[in-house]
Amino acid sequence: MLKAVLLLKENLDISKFCKVTAYLKRKSTGYQPKKSKCLSRDQIDKFLLEAPDKEFLLMKVALIFGVSGACRCDELSRMLVDDIEDQNNVLIVHIPDSKTKKPRRFVVVDERNLATYRRYLELRPPSTPHKRLFLNYKKGKCTVQPVGLHSFGKFPSQIATYLGLPTPLEYTGHCMRRSSATLLVDAGGDITNLKRHGGWQSSSVAEGYIEESIENKLDIANKIQAGPKKRPFTNIETCPSTSSDSSEICCTEISTEIFDKKVKLDHKSLSGINIANISNSTINVNICK
Template sequence: MIKVGFILGIAGACRTDELVNLTVDDIEDVGSSLITKIPRIFVVVDVGNMLELFRKYLSLRPPLVKHKRVFLYYKAGKCSSQPVGKNTMGKIPSVVASYLKLPDIFSDILTDAGVDITTIKRHAGWKSTTVAKGYVENSIENKTKIANQVLVGTTTSAITKTVNVSESNIPSNINFENCTNVTFNLNANK
């Protein structure tokens, strides 16, 4: 249940209540992917054994369950008919982060992957740019990049400086201290 909840949660940037209320009718298995509709459509592609894991989870569902919610409790190695609640579903990020020995798992995945704000908004179904900017600003990768810029004086972005030099204005000294990954392009026109 935790693995399937994690996969769907990441793939669809799902909120806890969206996962809790997800029904078997909301998911269409088209063979090479899952198409899920929870008020927005998202796709789970077959990476690793994700689809196999999802299919196996659904196959454990007891035949006489009276509701259609996807996530059910497991007790004594068997799937019960009791649906998973909001508190249990909300603990999935902490359980996964703890298992992986990470401080947080959901909040920074998209931003640390370099996904732009527009894509984050579209993926998560957010209308507000403020929420998406908060994730970008709080991204560990973004904070590391800023720390390197401030403390070390390095940047990962390219800086281009074009200087037109003639014989009369050749600089007497050029200082390139603390520079790494520097590329010079020299164009000589006579």
């Protein structure tokens, strides 16, 4: 940031000063930037279900759109009614202008979310002189005044206060965008899906929006500590007989959970041994002459 500001304001490229760069790197060692806290899936569902519409309908719609599309506050404030395509069972939302100058689209599903959006849209005054989607909402009514950028930045803190979460002021305007990225990765999304979803070009920047959730830690702990599932052990050996013509093959399948079984096959009628549907197993073949 310092390099960009000096280059813009003073036309000075400090990247040529190696000692300055080394000094700034030493001073930034151990620095941890403050990031907004995230809302979990259960907390989002609780707010959408329990919060009264008369007071929180606007915040509900903003939360649905913000989490579904990993939207920034300025993207929500500039969103127009024409940017939303209602196809009965799904909403297709277009974000034509973003920070990276790269348009994005996202989809809103679930009948509950669609019903919440349509209830809010029905309250839009017919005399509204602009097409901004989010209008000021108070006591169950909408006015023609659009919602400002800073109001969207306060919504996550107010939602956290309603839910009784500790330190609600740490839920900033980036909360909905970070929550969306975290929920996507916890559900199994890879880095390509994450970058496409949020419009990030850098993988390191996109990964910075992911919060270390407890659900993700539990899943990793189960994979590490539980270990692989046990597989049945199979032992196949050729058993001796009194004459070479009557030698037989004894197949013993030992299952640690179900059964022990022996099958004898005549070597004259045996064209080969086929083993199927076995993985992570050890097969011992002993040929006795």
